[in-house]
Amino acid sequence: MLFVPYMTRKGYLCTMESTFTSTLLTWYERHARELPWRGIDDAYGIWLSEIILQQTRVQQGRDYWLRFMRRFPHVEELAAASEDEVLRLWQGLGYYSRARNLHTAARQIVAMGGFPRTLEGIRSLKGVGEYTAAAVGSMAFGLPVAAVDGNVYRVLARHFGIDTPIHSTAGKQTFTELAQTLLPADQPGAFNQAMMDFGSLQCTPQSPHCLLCPLAETCVALHEGRVEALPVKLHHTKVTERRLTYLYISCQGQVAIHRRGEGDIWQGLWELVPFIPEGLKDIQLLCKDVKHVLTHRVLFADFYFVESSMKPSLPEDYLWVQETELDDYGKPRLIERLLEMVPRI
Secondary structure (H helix, E strand, O other): OOOOOOEEEOOEEEOOHHHHHHHHHHHHHHHOOOOOOOOOOOHHHHHHHHHHOOOOOHHHHHHHHHHHHHHOOOHHHHHHOOHHHHHHHHOOOOOOHHHHHHHHHHHHHHHHOOOOOOHHHHHOOOOOOHHHHHHHHHHHHOOOOOOOOHHHHHHHHHHHOOOOOOOOHHHHHHHHHHHHHHOOOOOHHHHHHHHHHHHHHHOOOOOOOHHHOOOHHHOHHHHHOOOOOOOOOOOOOOOEEEEEEEEEEEEOOEEEEEEOOOOOOOOOOEEOEOOOOOOOOOOEEEEEEEEEEOOOEEEEEEEEEEEOOOOOOOOOOEEEEEHHHHHHOOOOHHHHHHHOOOOOO
């Protein structure tokens, strides 16, 4: 079939919307990923999956979702839990503000008397933005609103040949309006999930499967040789480096830990002593320059160990806990990695 764009509207080429949508939904029926939160009518479980999948790959997020649902099968249990317990269960996922927002939002939902059923109500929950509200609303309640994320930007930019930067104001408006035009009012949840899966499995960031793509005949980027060039992104945030020092002080079966405060990474999580107190002797260097990568920051940590018969003087906000109880405290992944090197654990 000869590729011919059908019409021009607002500066970009569009194929017939009905063809794109019907083809996408047919593909989804055959290739949809089997995920434990799909096909359920529990808004709480759907919302939980969307919060976990922010900045998290599906394979990793699946295990955490199952873990949370086993421990907190209903929003009331999550709302009643302590922040420490929520952070501990979240441990390893990173972006810990998501866990704190999740906990706050659970308490909002309980205070509302149940999960909100409108887009505005869902958006009012702590940590919920436009995309998450649209995804949850469409899947849980059939609200006819398109959910636009990175996968959607990529699929639409390539298929319709849109070179407007995706994170610009004009780009966000263009892609949101187009996605909303394509959305079938009777299947909004299926369409949004189809777009997610199509971007994850078919129209991937690198080496997309163009030759086997059901939309190949009408894909502007494919026919113009611009697949690798789209979508267009604005400049990247500068990545900075940061050096850290941690000391494991073992004293009579206890170890000193400290809860990180606000305004920095890992807020609310527990860490080891991030300095070398005066007066300690026979300190052993366990490892140097342990690299840990965050989104816009690269950390390098030096890790020391000392076994002392006397507890050194530490600030009042430091806590001595039993070494055998360290697992009860939520910790950043970097601290978990360092603890694996401690001789006595």
